[in-house]
Amino acid sequence: MTTSDAVTPDATGRPARGRLLVLAGPSGVGKSSVVRGLRSALPELYFSVSATTRPARPGEVDGRDYRFVSREGFDALIERGELLEWAEVHGGLQRSGTPREPVEHALADGRPVLVEVDLQGARSVKRVMAEAVTVFVAPPSMEELARRLTDRGTDTPEQRDRRLRTAIEEMAAQDEFDEVVVNDDLQAVVGRLVALAVDRDAA
Numbered sequence: 001m002t003t004s005d006a007v008t009p010d011a012t013g014r015p016a017r018g019r020l021l022v023l024a025g026p027s028g029v030g031k032s033s034v035v036r037g038l039r040s041a042l043p044e045l046y047f048s049v050s051a052t053t054r055p056a057r058p059g060e061v062d063g064r065d066y067r068f069v070s071r072e073g074f075d076a077l078i079e080r081g082e083l084l085e086w087a088e089v090h091g092g093l094q095r096s097g098t099p100r101e102p103v104e105h106a107l108a109d110g111r112p113v114l115v116e117v118d119l120q121g122a123r124s125v126k127r128v129m130a131e132a133v134t135v136f137v138a139p140p141s142m143e144e145l146a147r148r149l150t151d152r153g154t155d156t157p158e159q160r161d162r163r164l165r166t167a168i169e170e171m172a173a174q175d176e177f178d179e180v181v182v183n184d185d186l187q188a189v190v191g192r193l194v195a196l197a198v199d200r201d202a203a
Contacts, residue, residue, distance in 0.1 A: 015109060015110025017108065018106060018107040018109065018110050018112050019107075019112050019113070019131075019196070019197050020103065020107060020113045020115065020125075020129060020131065021112065021115070021133050021197055022115050022117060022122050022132045022133065022134045022135065023035070023114060023115065023135050023193075024116070024117055024118060024121065024134070024135070024136055024177070025136055025137030025138060025139075025170070026138075026139065026145060026163070026166065026167030026170045026171065027166070027167065028148045028149040028163060029137050029139050029148070029167075029183055030137065030139075030148070030183045030186070031116060031137055033186055034137060034186065034189055035047065035116060037187075038193050038194065038197075039114075041190055041191075042112060042194055042197060044111050045112050045114055045197065046102070046106035046113045046114070047113075047114050047116075048099070048102065048103055048114065048115040049063065049066060049067055049102070050066055050067065050096050050097065050098055051067040051068075051069050051077060051083070051096065051097050051098075052066045052069070052094060052095070052096040052097075053068075053070065053071050053095045053096070054066075054068075054094040054096075056068050067099060074086075074095050074097070082100050083097040083100060084097070084098040084099075084115070084124065084125050084128050084129065085097055085098050085117060085120075085121040085124035085125050085128070086098070086124075087118070098115055098117065098121070098125065100128075103115065112198060119169075119170050119173055122176075123176070133196055134177040134178045135178065135179045135181060135196065136170075136173075136174040136177040136179070136180045136181070138180055138182050139182070140182055142164070142168070145167055146164055149163055149164065179196060181193070
């Protein structure tokens, strides 16, 4: 898959369009650590801030952690086609999605863009923006994923089992992605994503 150069100006002197990376993978695989590493290694990266209908939690800042909107406001975003993807969360109690305009603006400025979504979200973004490079973050093994979920201690055994069942479904779909990285070496994973974001020959 060939993508445009994200940093070199084109023949008109304007920055070439940036690259869009879409990151997905099972819960517990370490996506948050990968995102932190990539943002640190690539300061010019634009990390997409999701819109959500859930209330802000203590310490969360609108526009930094999430874009907090009402259900009516979210409906309006959908109707105006302003979301690259969106989904019902927790059985429809909440909704979340990826605002399109900030992503398009950053890409037009020549900046690399990262969107972190679930499997369905990755499929949706790829349908809307075919140039997106989709990346699946896989665990070294299902046993290791189960250990990570257990060690983080945030889920009940039932929740952990549900996440593992979902992970099996997600792992079965990894061949749909342009790139699969196994998160057994964080530095190596971040390095590969940096290459995908800025090196025209990497993708």
